[in-house]
Amino acid sequence: MFIAKIVGSLVSTQKVDSMIGQKLLLIEPYRLNEERTAMKTTGRTLVAVDTVGAGENEFVLIVQGSSARNTPETKSLPVDATIIGIVDSLHVDKQKVIL
Amino acid sequence: MFIAKIVGSLVSTQKVDSMIGQKLLLIEPYRLNEERTAMKTTGRTLVAVDTVGAGENEFVLIVQGSSARNTPETKSLPVDATIIGIVDSLHVDKQKVIL
Amino acid sequence: MFIAKIVGSLVSTQKVDSMIGQKLLLIEPYRLNEERTAMKTTGRTLVAVDTVGAGENEFVLIVQGSSARNTPETKSLPVDATIIGIVDSLHVDKQKVIL
């Protein structure tokens, strides 16, 4: 899994039937900076489905691949990235990482 | 999933039987620019099958891996990338992203 | 999927039983150049099994991951990359791409 920030959303009217009603969010994978004190963007842009009610600018936990279908909401969907949790805090060496 | 632009198409006569009649499109994964105001190419080139009737120069949503087989049209195909939607618009901080 | 050029072959006598008799080819993933007029190598080297009778210096279509097992010839093999078609031509903006 990896940590990402929700940076936006996507509108698609012409799509696969099973995806109708799914919330699609633009996410950017983040990583620790060199000092491991804060998170910084990797600059990549992906799209994930949301199952936990996450909102813009929140940090979330993303699962990829076939495991992205391992939630009750996504099990028959053509998705390869699912938000499975909202990140409250990250800790390195007992210090809180800046999000 | 990720966002890609359809940049071309591919002709292949000698191929696996199950792929006969499948529309194969050349796509380029795109990502947000640093200001998150527009999409720009990653420079990579991939091939995806189309299930939604997408056309050249359109931005589409791509699913990869085993989930690419999770649509009625692709379920028994040897494919690892499927177009599952046409992107109408992307939004970051309530602003429309330039496509 | 992605487009690759067949650049060579591999000989392995000591191998998993199910792979005996499989043709293993050295491939290089290719991508469009910046003008999208020709294909150029990515510099990476992979190995794929051939199911369509492709030969050295040909451009082929490669499927990766679990879908690489979705052909009659590869379904029980330990393979993650299969050649599923020979590329006749690529087209961008109604122009033929130089292979």
Place this chain on the structure above:
Amino acid sequence: MFIAKIVGSLVSTQKVDSMIGQKLLLIEPYRLNEERTAMKTTGRTLVAVDTVGAGENEFVLIVQGSSARNTPETKSLPVDATIIGIVDSLHVDKQKVIL
């Protein structure tokens, strides 16, 4: 699989039900230095579930993808990275690699 160092942990209260009670750890994939005498970070940050009781600053073995569900503890979880062992030592040319 790859070798990673556990650098921290993650707290998430709002998450998929099946993930309640799972220990989520921040990990950094490591690789050999050019002389193959010590391990160094790749600078990437991932999140893995722990099944072996690993702790911060330990080097661990990570399995990714669908195989991350191939342990008794993870088999029905939406996870794509699992710690399957704690690394005691690495050896290159009969020399111990510095961890």
Place this chain on the structure above:
Amino acid sequence: MFIAKIVGSLVSTQKVDSMIGQKLLLIEPYRLNEERTAMKTTGRTLVAVDTVGAGENEFVLIVQGSSARNTPETKSLPVDATIIGIVDSLHVDKQKVIL
């Protein structure tokens, strides 16, 4: 699949039960040099299980992902990379590639 060189080994006593007795090897993916006359390291470090009796400094063929479980020895293991053959020789333009 890809070609890798076995550069070392890994000792792990505290691990998932199903991995007890499995030989774990440190591998480096290799690729062709620009002239396609010799193989050179990519600098990455991975870990694979061995099913063919390969030894240090040998070049081997690696399968990744769910297909890594498609051998009799690995089918129920939490592994994502398996050695499926020892490379005897590589050929480009009818010339032997230097290993």
